[in-house]
Amino acid sequence: MTEFKNLPHSQNPHGELRRVGIEMEMADISLDVIAGSIVDLFGGVHQQDSPFEHHVTGTRFGDFGLELDSDLLKRREYLDYLENMGVEIDRDTEPHALENALSQVAGLVVPHEVVAPPIPHDALPELDRLRQRLQQDGAKGTHGSLFYAFGLQINLELARLDADYILHHLQAFMLLYDWLLSHSQADLSRRLTPFVDPFPEDYPRLILDSGYRPDLSGLIDDYLAHNPTRNRPLDMLPLFAHLSQEQIDAAPVEHHLIRPRPTFHYRLPDCRIDEPDWDLSVPWNAWVAVERLASDPQRLGAMAREYLTAEPETLASKGQRWVEKVTDWLRN
Numbered sequence: 001m002t003e004f005k006n007l008p009h010s011q012n013p014h015g016e017l018r019r020v021g022i023e024m025e026m027a028d029i030s031l032d033v034i035a036g037s038i039v040d041l042f043g044g045v046h047q048q049d050s051p052f053e054h055h056v057t058g059t060r061f062g063d064f065g066l067e068l069d070s071d072l073l074k075r076r077e078y079l080d081y082l083e084n085m086g087v088e089i090d091r092d093t094e095p096h097a098l099e100n101a102l103s104q105v106a107g108l109v110v111p112h113e114v115v116a117p118p119i120p121h122d123a124l125p126e127l128d129r130l131r132q133r134l135q136q137d138g139a140k141g142t143h144g145s146l147f148y149a150f151g152l153q154i155n156l157e158l159a160r161l162d163a164d165y166i167l168h169h170l171q172a173f174m175l176l177y178d179w180l181l182s183h184s185q186a187d188l189s190r191r192l193t194p195f196v197d198p199f200p201e202d203y204p205r206l207i208l209d210s211g212y213r214p215d216l217s218g219l220i221d222d223y224l225a226h227n228p229t230r231n232r233p234l235d236m237l238p239l240f241a242h243l244s245q246e247q248i249d250a251a252p253v254e255h256h257l258i259r260p261r262p263t264f265h266y267r268l269p270d271c272r273i274d275e276p277d278w279d280l281s282v283p284w285n286a287w288v289a290v291e292r293l294a295s296d297p298q299r300l301g302a303m304a305r306e307y308l309t310a311e312p313e314t315l316a317s318k319g320q321r322w323v324e325k326v327t328d329w330l331r332n
Contacts, residue, residue: 009159019118025111025150062117142270172293174204179326233268
């Protein structure tokens with residue numbers, strides 16, 4: 001395991017250590033095995049709500065959620081389809097033999113997801129012990145199959161909630177996006193799915209302009225105008241719903257899927273849980289690079305000016321040149 005790098009600003013607005021929630025998607029491992037590993041490492045009680053949803057409650061970190069990540073299965077909508085086709089279903093039988101069978105088959109292409117509770121960010125090495133245990137238990141990650149478009153999501157509490165702080169992180173993310181994509185070795189299977197669609201080209205050009213100084217309401221309005229969706233590598237909708245629910249309610253977005261919380265929702269990384277040279281420090285340290293750039297206004301402004309004035313190039317050559325520039329900066 002490599003070192004987990006320090007955040008430039010380690011405390012939240014209340015003076016407490018910033019907390020982070022991690023979500024990991026994987027396959028070839030049952031929810032029962034995942035739950036058993038959590039209990040062994042952190043204590044708690046394993047509860048099975050259905051073949052598709054489990055919980056481990058009362059661990060020393062809080063409550064973990066485990067699920068087969070498909071709303072169709074969790075809401076049991078497949079029963080309606082089967083009954084419409086003339087198949088007789090006993091909805092009251094427990095446990096559902098059909099659901100148990102479906103959970104095994106669906107697990108071949110639908111990820112099993114581990115949703116960890118928010119923990120102090122300096123406890124991430126402890127959570128990485130779970131990653132290591134699940135790797136030993138046979139969990140497969142993104143590169144394990146052409147069908148495994150599995151991701152790892154980081155939900156990190158903000159240090160401040162003002163417009164300037166949020167804008168600087170959005171700007172830093174846009175400037176580092178090509179490098180983050182290269183660093184994460186994002187699998188083709190995930191690039192072809194809509195879950196992490198890149199930001200439209202006109203949005204970074206808008207927010208990287210030196211004259212762009214919106215208040216919080218304007219920042220949210222502009223974001224929604226260009227990104228009326230959760231499917232971005234940095235999804236700002238949970239944060240903006242926490243800060244201004246009425247603006248999110250009025251926007252044409254996926255309201256039922258947005259959980260307001262004061263966090264950056266970083267969705268880009270693959271979950272390469274079965275690879276021996278990968279651990280949670282890899283995606284974490286990539287995000288810390290965003291925070292470092294956001295906290296350096298002089299370098300942020302200089303990189304933004306260079307980005308906006310660069311000569312037009314093909315997408316591939318511009319991306320590679322920019323990756324090399326960012327790599328040089330990170331070495332300094």
